[in-house]
Amino acid sequence: MEVNHTTTGGNKAEKMKTIGARQGSPLACIKFWVAVVSTMLLILWVCTIQLATLDDKIMVRKSAFYFPSFPPQRVYKNNGYLIISPNGGLNQKRLGICDMVIVARYLNVTLIVPKFAHGTYWNDTSTFADIFDVNHFITFLRGEVRILKELPPEQKRKAESEPLYYMFPRSFASLEYYLEKVLPRIQKHEILLFAQTDARLANNGLPEELQRLRCRVNYKSLRFTQPIEETGRKIVTILREKGPFLALHLRYEKDVLAFTGCVEGLTKEEATDVKEMRYSHDGWKHKPIDPKRKREHGSCPLTPEETALVFQALGIDRNTTIYIAGGEIYKKEKRMADLATAYPNLVRKETILKQVELEPFLKHADQMAAMDYIVAVESDIFIPTFVGNMANAVEGHRRYLGFKTTISLDRKLLVSLIDQYKNGTLSWDEFSLLVKKTHEDRTGKAVRRKEIPDHPRQEDYFYSNPQECLPPFAQPSNNI
Known part of the structure; x- marks a missing residue:
């Protein structure tokens, strides 16, 4: 069978000419591409609306705080x-x-x-x-x-x-x-x-x-300067070589006694001495203070003698190295005797480092305190004997670093137990058991910060328990 190639090729050529003629129309091209673009824009708009709706459903609830906003990159405007x-x-x-x-x-x-x-x-x-x-x-x-x-x-x-x-x-x-x-x-x-x-x-x-x-x-x-940081770390290294250590913030300093009006264990002359100091400072309380009542309310620092009893009741090993942070203990030769007898490994930065190493800092109380802060944060256990900014700051920092053990002493209960033990109402075993039971849950664990909106001074301080910055915990205690 023969095929007429000429006829077939001629028909194809005619069809191509017809299609070419149709595509060659400028108006037809414009209409075609307008239709394509319009369709794509419509599809894009629909998708955008759907995504926005979906985003509203799954996005995390925003804070009610809108002044200023918190963009990924700070857009700064200076108001002064x-x-x-x-x-x-x-x-x-x-x-x-x-x-x-x-x-x-x-x-x-x-x-x-x-x-x-x-x-x-x-x-x-x-x-x-x-x-x-x-x-x-x-x-x-x-x-x-x-x-x-x-x-x-x-x-x-x-x-x-x-x-x-x-x-x-x-x-x-x-x-x-x-x-x-x-x-x-x-x-x-x-x-x-x-x-x-x-x-x-x-x-x-x-x-x-x-x-x-x-x-x-x-x-x-707020990072300390290199000289302070290096000196503080050196103290920690020396202490670590001896094994685990406890940092004790012993607030039995003359200015603390004067400011609070606490005189437990002082002679009449010593009580007069600290009282005169209080009256010599503007802004400190100059009217009479009832020291007995303050102590009963837990508003006084524990004395070194009371601290020794509490440590023994808690079962702290007598061979534990205890680093004493803070300033000069008032009448230290007399008042530290019981604590030193019970715990012979008492050290301070002045006994750990050479005089030449501390020389640049000796006349600067804040710089000396910075080294105590470093040691207290790094210690295995931290125990403050009184409230204050150092105790709050270190406790919060230790929580931030993983809930490191910080024993927060219940001074109000402790002075009552100590007095009962001293007057023979409580035996040693009873005293020790009650001290231990009291502090089982006062070790710096994760707890809800106490809020008292109408009495902010009675609330738990943010910096002692910055819970918004800590790992979440499931069930806060009902009595906090």
Whole structure:
């Protein structure tokens, strides 16, 4: 069978000409591509709406805190300059700085590197840069808050030519207080000085973003200077060579006794001595104090003798190395005798290091306290005998590092038990059993921070239990 190739090829050619003629029309091409693009845009729009709806359903609930927002990268707007003058001892200053960074972050103001107040009992002239790594502090927080070592030239001239506007912020204040009362003053005066910074921000009621920032400031940005850090670590290394050790923050110091009015175990002359010290300091309580009542309420530091009894009742081995953190013990030769007899391995940084190693720090109480802080945080067990910023700061830091053992003494119950033991009402075995039972759940474990909205001073302090920064726990105790 023969095929007519000429006829077949001719038919194909005619069809190709027809299709080519149709495709060659400009109007037809335009209509075709408009239809394609419109269809694609419609599909894209539908998909976007569906994804947005899905996102609303699965997204994590946002915080109610919207001023300022928390974008991945900080978009900075400067509402003014905040100068702070932290007061008190090392840890009072430290925790006050943490609060003020939060305030600066919240109000979008530039924070000037803290200028320490030096009119305290210790009269330490150390600057912020003498204790903390100032460059690390600034750079670590640069994504959160703008921090400068000093005011810019124009603002500096203004501060030098006229008195700075200053105020004492409210204790345990809410964010609303800073927004409504403080921000307008900064905007009006451009520069604001906070004359005191201790406990100026609420423990509770802050967004978790800011509570966690508090922890980053405290545990990450406030790094001690290299000389302090190296000296503190050297003490820890020497102690570790002897085995596990306990850090005891023994607050039986003259200024603590004078400030509180506690005189347990003092002679009449010694009681008069500490009372005169209290009356010599402006701002300390000058009216009569009932020391017996204060002690019964647990508002006095344990004496060294009481501490020895408590340690023995808790079953702490007498061969344990005990590092004593804190200042000079009042009348130490007499008052430390019982504790030294019960626990012969008592050490201090002054007995561990050579005089030449401590020489650069000896006249600077805050720098000496920084080394005690390092040792206390690293110890196997930490026990403070009184409340205070050091006890709170170390306890919180140890929780942050994995709930390291911190025994929080129930002083109110302990002084009652000690008195009953001394007057023969309790036998030693009964006394020891009650002391142990009392402190079974006071070891720095994960617990819910106690909140008392109308009485913030009676709440658990944020820095002793920064629960927003810690691993979650399932069931908080009902009696906390």
